[in-house]
Amino acid sequence: MDSSQVTLRLEKGVTGFRDGSDPPVPSTDPRACRVAWYAAARAAHGQVENFTEREHPQNFHSATISDREGTHIALFHAHYPLIAFVGDRRGWYTDEFQEPPAWATVLGDVGFVVLSAARLLSPLSESDTSALSAAEWRQIMRWRPETLGATLFNSWD
Structure with missing residues (x-):
């Protein structure tokens, strides 16, 4: 799990945007996400209902x-190994983030960073945004996300 006291550094490309001259943003392999999710289901003594790749x-x-x-919904960041938990499926998120269940530590054990609702x-402004590109800042200024979660898990076009 993450520590809410440690400043989170947002790496270049974390919003999914880049300047045309920048290298492509990294990608989190959906297969690795699926493998981690099935491991989490075993730890939860639960069943995977679905895994949907980004659109x-x-x-x-x-x-x-x-x-x-009950039902637990996770968002796997498509560019960095970050995970958030939410209450329902939506096209975008602003302030609907939830605390991860106790079994989510399994996701951290396989290389993902499980983010708390507080984070x-x-x-x-409470995160280190110094690595973000000009293209990312243009999108942030356009969409005006109020939370870190809304910045990290977005559907901006």
């Missing part, structure tokens, strides 16, 4: 596990 303009994949506690709901 333009989303910059995240989404997945659902059902267990005796995702924090203002973007």
Whole structure:
């Protein structure tokens, strides 16, 4: 899990945007996301309901596990190994982030960073944004996300 006291550094391309002269943004392999999600389902004693790869303009994949506690929906960032939990499936997110279930530590064990609701709901200004490109800042100024989560898990076009 992440620590809410540590400043999160947003790497270049984390919004999914880049300047034309920049190298392509990195990609999180959907297969690795699926493998991690099935490991999480085993830890939760639950069942994977689905895993949906991102569709333009989303910059995240989404997945659902059902267990005796209910339904858990995760967003897997398409460019960096970041995961957020939300209450329902949507095309975009602003402030709907939830705390991860206890079994989500398994996702961290396989290389993903599971973000807390407190971190995702924090203002973007509380993160280190020094690596973001000019193209990313143009999108941020256009879409005006109020939270870190809305910046990281977006459907901007």
